[in-house]
Amino acid sequence: MSLRQEILRLGLGAAFVMTAGTATAASTLETTQKNDEVACGVSQGLPGFSSVDDQGVWSGIDVDVCRAVAAAIFGDADKVRYRPSSSKERFTALHAGEFDVLSRNTTWSLTRDTAQSLDFVAVNYYDGQGFMVRKELGVDSALELDGATLCINAGTTTELNAADYFRTNGMSFEAVTFEKSDEVVAAYDSGRCDAWTTDASGLYSNRIKLANPADHKVLPEIISKEPLGPAVRQGDDQWADIIRWSFYAMVAAEELGINAANVDQMKSSPNPEIQRLLGVSGTMGEKLGLRADWAYQIIKQVGNYSESFERNLGENSHLKISRGLNALWTEGGLMYTPPVR
Amino acid sequence: MMLNWMRANLFSSWGNSLLTLISLWLVWVIGSGIVEWALIDAIFTGDNREACLVPGAGACWPYVGAKWNQFIYGRYPLESQWRVDLIFAMGAGALIPSMIEGMRGRRWFVLFLLLPFPVITYVLLTGGMFGLAEISSDLWGGLVVTLIVAVTGIVASLPLGILLALGRQSDLPLIKAICVVFIEFWRGVPLITVLFMASVMLPLFLPDGVVIDKLLRCLIGVALFSSAYMAEVVRGGLQALPKGQTEGAQALGLSYWQSMRLIILPQALRLVIPGIVNTFIGLFKDTTLVLIIGLFDLLGIIQLTFTDAGWSTPQTHNTGYVVAAFIFWIFCFAMSRYSQRMEKRLDVTGER
Structure with missing residues (x-):
C-alpha cells in the first residue's frame, strides 16, 4: 500500500465507518467466509457459559457453540470474533448485523421466536x-x-x-x-x-x-423451563442449518462415543453413522454448504457435547454441575439429535 | 506547642471534646477494619481461587495481580499493548508540562495534545495502517476505554459547550432557538437513554451493511450529552458578569468575537471553574454506564473478571470493587486538586 493510499485510508478510517458491503445480497455464510471469522454474540460474562480467563481468552459452553461453527466453516475453531452484548441490546445487535449468531444463554420462547424475528436453532443447555x-x-x-x-x-x-x-x-x-x-x-x-x-x-x-x-x-x-440456545436472524435458513448441525454434531458425537481423543481412529470405524458424521462417506457437509470434514473438525477441536459440558460446567470445571436434564436421552436427559443422514 | 494546639482546637469545651473522641473512635473502627481486610487478613500470593478460600480471608490480591492486565487494557492483544503504553506515555509526557505554570514551550504541549495527539492515538489504537496490526474496538477495554470515553467527552464538551452557551445568549433568534432546543433536548434525556439509543436504535435506522463502530456511536453520544451540561455551566458564568463588561468591550470598538475572547470568556470561565470541573468529574464517573451497551470500561472489565470461575471466591467482588473505586478516586481527586490550584492561581492574578 502506498503512503498516499494509507493517508487516504486514514482519512476515511477516521470516521470509524466500516462498510461491510451489501448484506442483503450475500448470504450470511458468504459474508462470514469473506470476513474469515464467525461474528458471535456472547454474554458480558456468565461463569461456565461465556467468560474470560487470565489470558483474556473466552471459554464456556456458549462459546463452544461459536467455536464449533468456526470449526465447521473454516476448520479452525479460533476464527471467532466475540461480541459481548448486554441482555437488553442482544436482539437488536443481532438484527443490525453486529454478529450473526447469538449464543448468549438466551431462553427460547414463543414470543422471541416470532415477534423478535429470531430463529432458535437448538437448545445447548436445559436450565430451570x-x-x-x-x-x-x-x-x-x-x-x-x-x-x-x-x-x-x-x-x-x-x-x-x-x-x-x-x-x-x-x-x-x-x-x-x-x-x-x-x-x-x-x-x-x-x-x-x-x-x-x-x-x-x-x-x-x-x-x-x-x-x-x-x-x-x-x-x-x-x-x-428455561431452554437456553443459540439463535440467528430469521430468513437465512442455510445459516440456521449450519448453526443447528454444528451443535448437533457435538451431541451426535457423544451418542456415537466419538471424542476429541479418538476421532482420528473413529474415521476408520465400520459404523455407517460414524462414517457419515465424520465425512468418510456420504455428502453431509456438501448438503450444509460446508467442507466434508466439518463434523470431524468440530469434534477434533471443540470436542463432543459431554467434553464441552464437563470442561465448562461439569466435573472438570469449578462449577460441578451435574448433567441432569442435559444428559443424553439414553441416560435420562433431553439431549437428542435427529439422525445425520 | 502540640498540646496547646490540641486544647485550642480539639478539646476547647466539653461538647467539642466529646465530638473529638467520637470522631477518633469512628476513625479507629473504620480504619482498623479496612487495614485488617486489606492488609492483615488479606491474601497476597496464589495462582487461583484456592489461595483465597481460607476461612476469614480478607482481600484477594492475587486475583488483582492475575487480572491487572485486563483491568488496564481489556482484551487488547498482549503483543500490541506497547501501543497503548506509548499513548499513555505521550499523553502524560505532554499533559504534565502543559499543566505546569511558566513551563517553557507550554503552548506547544497544549497544541500537541489538541491536534496531533488524538490522530496518533487513533492510528496506534486501531492500527491497520503503517504496518500495525488492525485491532478492532471490541477488543479494547478496561482503563483504556474509560479514558477514551472520558477524555473525548471532556475535550469535546468544553468548546461545544461554550459555543452553545454563547448561542443561547445570542440576539439572532434562529441560532438562539437551535441552541435552546439542543441544550434542553440533551439535558432532558438521561445519559443511559442516549447510550441506549446510540447502541440499539441507531443501527436499525442505518441502511443495511453500514455498521458504525459501537464505541464511536457511544463517544458521539457522550460528547453531545456532556456539551449540553457544559453549556449551562458556562451560561452561568456569562450571566454572572456585569453588563458593563460587554458595554466596555463595545466601547473599545472590539468585535463580538474579540470581546468574547479577550474580555467576557476569560472572566466567565474563571468564575465557573468549579462547575466545569464538577461536570468533568461527573462525566468521568458516568463513563461506567457504557457497560449497559456491552462495552467493557474499567468497571465492566472488572465485573467480567468476576465471572471467571477460576477466581470466584467470597472476596473477589469486594476486592475488585475496591480496586475500581480506588482507580476512579485517583483520577477524580487529581482533577479536583488541579482545579483548586487553578482557581487559586487565577484569583491571585485577578487581584490587579
Whole structure:
C-alpha cells in the first residue's frame, strides 16, 4: 500500500465507518467466509457459559457453540470474533448485523421466536429455576419449604415462578428481594433466608462465591423451563442449518462415543453413522454448504457435547454441575439429535 | 506547642471534646477494619481461587495481580499493548508540562495534545495502517476505554459547550432557538437513554451493511450529552458578569468575537471553574454506564473478571470493587486538586 493510499485510508478510517458491503445480497455464510471469522454474540460474562480467563481468552459452553461453527466453516475453531452484548441490546445487535449468531444463554420462547424475528436453532443447555438450601437445614425437597424465607431477585420472572409454585403446592413463603444477584448471594450467605432461588445454572455458578460452598446443596425440583440456545436472524435458513448441525454434531458425537481423543481412529470405524458424521462417506457437509470434514473438525477441536459440558460446567470445571436434564436421552436427559443422514 | 494546639482546637469545651473522641473512635473502627481486610487478613500470593478460600480471608490480591492486565487494557492483544503504553506515555509526557505554570514551550504541549495527539492515538489504537496490526474496538477495554470515553467527552464538551452557551445568549433568534432546543433536548434525556439509543436504535435506522463502530456511536453520544451540561455551566458564568463588561468591550470598538475572547470568556470561565470541573468529574464517573451497551470500561472489565470461575471466591467482588473505586478516586481527586490550584492561581492574578 502506498503512503498516499494509507493517508487516504486514514482519512476515511477516521470516521470509524466500516462498510461491510451489501448484506442483503450475500448470504450470511458468504459474508462470514469473506470476513474469515464467525461474528458471535456472547454474554458480558456468565461463569461456565461465556467468560474470560487470565489470558483474556473466552471459554464456556456458549462459546463452544461459536467455536464449533468456526470449526465447521473454516476448520479452525479460533476464527471467532466475540461480541459481548448486554441482555437488553442482544436482539437488536443481532438484527443490525453486529454478529450473526447469538449464543448468549438466551431462553427460547414463543414470543422471541416470532415477534423478535429470531430463529432458535437448538437448545445447548436445559436450565430451570431451582432452590439452594443449607445442608444443615435437613431439607431434601422443595416441597418441604413451607413457611421458608426465600432470597429472590426483585422484579424477575423468578419471583413469579416461585409464587406460582408455592401457591400450587399449598405452601407459603416469605420473600426477601434484592435488586442485584450479588446482593442476593451475600444475603443468603449471611443467613438472612432459608433458601435462595434462581436458575439452576445461576445457583451453581454463584455457589462457589459462598464462604463454604460444600455446606449448601441444590434441591432436585426444577420449577420452570428455561431452554437456553443459540439463535440467528430469521430468513437465512442455510445459516440456521449450519448453526443447528454444528451443535448437533457435538451431541451426535457423544451418542456415537466419538471424542476429541479418538476421532482420528473413529474415521476408520465400520459404523455407517460414524462414517457419515465424520465425512468418510456420504455428502453431509456438501448438503450444509460446508467442507466434508466439518463434523470431524468440530469434534477434533471443540470436542463432543459431554467434553464441552464437563470442561465448562461439569466435573472438570469449578462449577460441578451435574448433567441432569442435559444428559443424553439414553441416560435420562433431553439431549437428542435427529439422525445425520 | 502540640498540646496547646490540641486544647485550642480539639478539646476547647466539653461538647467539642466529646465530638473529638467520637470522631477518633469512628476513625479507629473504620480504619482498623479496612487495614485488617486489606492488609492483615488479606491474601497476597496464589495462582487461583484456592489461595483465597481460607476461612476469614480478607482481600484477594492475587486475583488483582492475575487480572491487572485486563483491568488496564481489556482484551487488547498482549503483543500490541506497547501501543497503548506509548499513548499513555505521550499523553502524560505532554499533559504534565502543559499543566505546569511558566513551563517553557507550554503552548506547544497544549497544541500537541489538541491536534496531533488524538490522530496518533487513533492510528496506534486501531492500527491497520503503517504496518500495525488492525485491532478492532471490541477488543479494547478496561482503563483504556474509560479514558477514551472520558477524555473525548471532556475535550469535546468544553468548546461545544461554550459555543452553545454563547448561542443561547445570542440576539439572532434562529441560532438562539437551535441552541435552546439542543441544550434542553440533551439535558432532558438521561445519559443511559442516549447510550441506549446510540447502541440499539441507531443501527436499525442505518441502511443495511453500514455498521458504525459501537464505541464511536457511544463517544458521539457522550460528547453531545456532556456539551449540553457544559453549556449551562458556562451560561452561568456569562450571566454572572456585569453588563458593563460587554458595554466596555463595545466601547473599545472590539468585535463580538474579540470581546468574547479577550474580555467576557476569560472572566466567565474563571468564575465557573468549579462547575466545569464538577461536570468533568461527573462525566468521568458516568463513563461506567457504557457497560449497559456491552462495552467493557474499567468497571465492566472488572465485573467480567468476576465471572471467571477460576477466581470466584467470597472476596473477589469486594476486592475488585475496591480496586475500581480506588482507580476512579485517583483520577477524580487529581482533577479536583488541579482545579483548586487553578482557581487559586487565577484569583491571585485577578487581584490587579
